[in-house]
Structure formats: C-alpha cells, structure tokens
Amino acid sequence: MEAYYWNKELETIDQASLEDLQLKLLRDTVQAALKTPFYRNRLKKAGINSGDDIRSLQDLQRIPFTTKDDLREGYPTGLLAVDLAEVVRIHTSSGTTGTPTVIYHTKEDLDNWTELVCRCIVATGATREDVFQNTMSYGLFTGGLGLHYGAERLGMTVIPVGSGNTRRQIQLMKDFKTTVIHATPSYMLHIYSKLNEFKIPLNELFLKKAYLGAEPYSENTRRKIEEFFHIDVYNSYGLSEMNGPGVSFECIHKCGMHTWEDSYLLEIIDPKTTRTLSEEHEGEIVLTNLRRRATPLLRYRTRDLAFIHKGKCKCKRTHRRLSRITGRTDDMLIINGVNVYPSQIEEVIMRIPQVGTNYQICLEKDGTLDKIIVKVEIYSKLFTGDIRQLDTLKAKINEELRAAIIISPIVELHEPGSLPVSEGKAKRVVDSRTKL
Amino acid sequence: MPRQLNIFIENRPGRLKSVTEILSQGNINIIAFTIQDRGDFGVMKLLVDKPDVAHLALADKGFACVLKDILVVSIQDKPGNLNKLASLLLKHNINIIDTHGFVIEPGNRGICCIESAGAENANITKILEKEGFEVLGDKEISEL
Secondary structure, eight states: OGGSSHHHHHTTOOOOHHHHHHHHHHHHHHHHHHHHHHHHHHHHHOOOOOOOOSSSSGGGGSSSOOOOOHHHHHHTTTOOOOGGGGGGEEEEEESSSSEEEEEEEEHHHHHHHHHHHHHHHHTTTOTTTTTTEOOOOSSHHHHHHHHHHHHHHTTTTEEEOSSOOOHHHHHHHHTTTTOEEEEEEHHHHHHHHHHTTTTGGGGGGGOOEEEOOSSSSHHHHHHHHHHHTEEEEEEEEEEEGEEEEEEEEEEEOOOSEEEEEETTTEEOOOOOOOOBBOTTTOEEEEEESSSOOSOOSSSEEEEEOOOBBBOOOOTTOOOEEOOOOOEEESSEEEEEEEEEEEHHHHHHTTOOTTEEEEEEEEEEETTTTTEEEEEEEEGGGGGOOOOHHHHHHHHHHHHHHHHHHHSSEEEEOOOOOOOOOSSSGGGGGOOOOOOO | EEEEEEEEEEETTHHHHHHHHHHHHTTOOOEEEEEEESEEEEEEEEEEEHHHHHHHHHHTEEEEEEEEOEEEEEEETTTTTTHHHHHHHHHTTOHHHHHHHEEEETTTTEEEEEEEEEETTTTTHHHHHTTTTTEEHHHHHTTO
C-alpha cells in the first residue's frame, strides 16, 4: 500500500508537527510578502515588520485579508515578491472588471505545485500505469497545465488534448485506452451524450476514473456520471490565485477533499463578520499559500463557500477535508468551467456607443453545456438604417466580449426599451440553467 | 430625393403589429415595404406618403428608425427593363446597397426603390430620364 501515498511523511503528518511546519512556513511567507509594495504597506500598518513578528499561528489573525480587488489593483507587479528573472511562468485570470489578475511562479513554486498534484492523483489510486487525458484548457487558465505536470511527474501517459472537439476526445479515449480523465462535470456529461452520435459504445472505452472540478456540482451528478460511465469520480478544487488545481482533492474514500495544509493555511470565515468558523459550519474559504515565493498571498478570500468535514479519514491522511463548493459570496458566474463576472460584460457593452445602457445576460443549457446569451439594446440615435451596421455591431460585441471573458457569447440585438429595466447588476443576470 | 423609413425591429411575434399600429394611428399610408431579415432581428423599410410624420411617430415610441434618401424609379413593366436600369447604374458607378420593387400596373408600370451609394452626387436623375425612366419625388410617390 506504500504507493498509495506520494509523500507519506507529509500527508500523514501529526497535528503538532504540522503546526510547527505551518508556523515556520508562515513566517517565511510573511517575510517574502514584505518584499512586495502591496504587503509591505499593509503589514506594517498591522504592526508586522518581519516574519519574526509572527510568533504563533494565532498571529495569522493579525494579518488583513487579501481580496481579488487587491490583486486587480496590484496588477501587474504590485504583488511580485521576487526578481522577475526568478519567474519562470505567469498565469493570469480575469478580474471582476477589465483588469486581469496575475500570479507569478518561480521554478520552485511550480515544483511545489506539481508535488501537490502528484499527491492528489496518487490519493485517488491512480498510478504510472494509467493513461491520463486532460480535457481542461491549457494556457493562461491553470486547469490544464496544473494537472498536466503532476501527471507527467507521476509517470502517467499524458494526453494533453485540451478542451473542446468532443469527437477527437472520444477517439483518443478509445485509441489510447484512456483510464483517467480530467474534465468539468458538464463536459463529462456532454461526452456521454455524444457517444452514440460518434458510434463509440461505452465498452470500447477503458475509463476508470474522472477528476472533475472547475464548476460546482452535486453528489447526485457525481453518482449519475459514475453510473453512466461505470467509473469513479473524484472531486477537485483549486483556484488560480492558489496556483490552480491541487489545493484540495478527494482520496479513494470520496468523503471530502483533503486540503494540503502543509502548503495552504485553510480558514473558513463568516463572509459578513469575517469571524472564523469551526468545522461543519459553512462559510467562505480563506487560503494562505505557505510555499509560493513569487506571489505569496496571505489570507486570500476565495469567495467560495464550503465547510470543513469533522473527524478523520480512513486513508489516514491528516489534512482536513473540504466539502463540495456550495456557492459563491459574489456574483461570479461559472460558464463551462470559466469564471465570468457580470461587471466584465457590462464594461465591454458600455464602451460600445451604438448600444444603449440596458442589457441582460442569460444563461441557458445547450444539452449539458452552458451557453451565454448577451442581449443589448440598440441606441436609437446612432442607428443608421443600414443592416450591415447591425451585422458589424453584433460581430464587434461578440469579439470584444470573447476577448474579455474568453468564451464566445451569443449576442442578441434588441429594440430600445424592450429589455426589462432593472436596478443593480445582479438582476441583469437570468440564470435558467438546471444545477448539476 | 425621396426618403424611405428604415426601422430596426426584432423578429418576434407582434413587432409588425406595433409598427403598423403606430402608422395607422398617424393616418400614414404605406405605399411599399420590405424587410431585410437577420433571423433574430431585421430592418423594415417603408415607403410612405408622409415620411416625416411617420418617422416622428415611431421615434416618439422609442423605435430606432431613420429616414434614408433613396432613388425611386418608375419602370415600364416589360422584360429587360430592370436590367437596363441596373446597367445604367453600374455604368455610372452607383452601387446598389439594397433594393425592392413592386408592380403598380401589371403589364404597364413598376416601381423600383434603390438605396445606393453615389446617387446623391451623380446627376443620375437626368441620366435616367434621358434613357426613358421616370424618377419620382415625394409628391409623385404620395400620389401612387
């Protein structure tokens, strides 16, 4: 059973040793963070001038929270803690408005991330004998590359196909006898719905496991996918601010996601009062990375809601288990695994003069996949009476939205005054998708 | 030049009714119309007897609409005449953006409405009339 752990010593570390390690790493992280203009300013105000000012883990409470807006304001280099020459990779993600956020990684940061991903994969019982098909997007999105390097380090046969092109995905699954797949739950259901169309019966596939994440889903959806494919489904959690996938992952017992507490300090807070909550109480996940040196983030408010499971896991890993993500504290939308803020869409629409100020964002299901429809009103005064103007306008809105939110929306042009007038942007979003 | 009323409308039930209701309340007579369709929306183009009144009435109700100068040509209804008209426009570098037509007296007379680029500068009326076409103004149109 030795192969069942990737790093047995750290994965089964006892509480006292874990806390010692966490304290040491937190001091180092604070010391690193003090090199950034953003944290230097902020930590000094909190009376923290060096890592040594952190005397116990309780001192974590003295550190102010970091938010997505902080990252946005610090873009591009406000939170960079090392010389740019030390940086070997960057990942950016969309901010809540037009400004993106960026995370820098040193070689060692990537190495630590990859180690965590190896732990995750091994925890599900997968080995180097497995064939791993990665259907998550590669590139600036962390979902693809994150799992990729872990799977390679473990020695799995990796198929780095990336997202989309379902026909090719299924063909690859068949031809190379894929045993482990990494996908969003809705894409997994989409693949299932296409098997008939592509005339590849399930018994010609060799799939055993699926790692599903990037969008919330229920236990029922897990069971449904497990029954459809006759496989085991493991829940995965991560966010680009905390590297990406590999923060929390389920082991073979599938009873919550072990969060690697030697690399992340995990807190659950009441999002309104910011008071720390105890186990089994749902609140906002707050994470501090303990091992990242290029972009150390302290007490980062993820806006994801979940709780920590009580008790020990049968796998003997001592790292606490996070529940499924039950929701968000903000209005972020998750569309086919891609995070989109309504404000990003609004920003694009508002800078196009030919459209009015009223708009609506509709989310619907197209089969098992999400589709986003952006409805805008024509601005009467700038209508020229030429239909080609409208064609160009529609294409322009589509192109600019795609650049801002990565996914391609369906753009609809509407008559002035025809869309429901609503106050507050949340009401401009009509989400009629059935929950997974 | 006579003007055509171009209106942005969504392609959904009731839109044509709304437009025509406003026009009928203003006692506007529709002489001809066409719709350029794009699936979920389109541009309705109307030749009416009182374009300014119609434009104001629709704009007042919030419609995105505009009056566009067009060329309205009366053609003898017999084979080859539209071809003759198109050839003349081509010869004088007038690009047809959109056009629609209707027969007003079968076997005798048809009307061709042309949205074009270049017609406003060229002395096209004289050229067309020299070739036997009748170019209509607002007054002639309202009397059709």
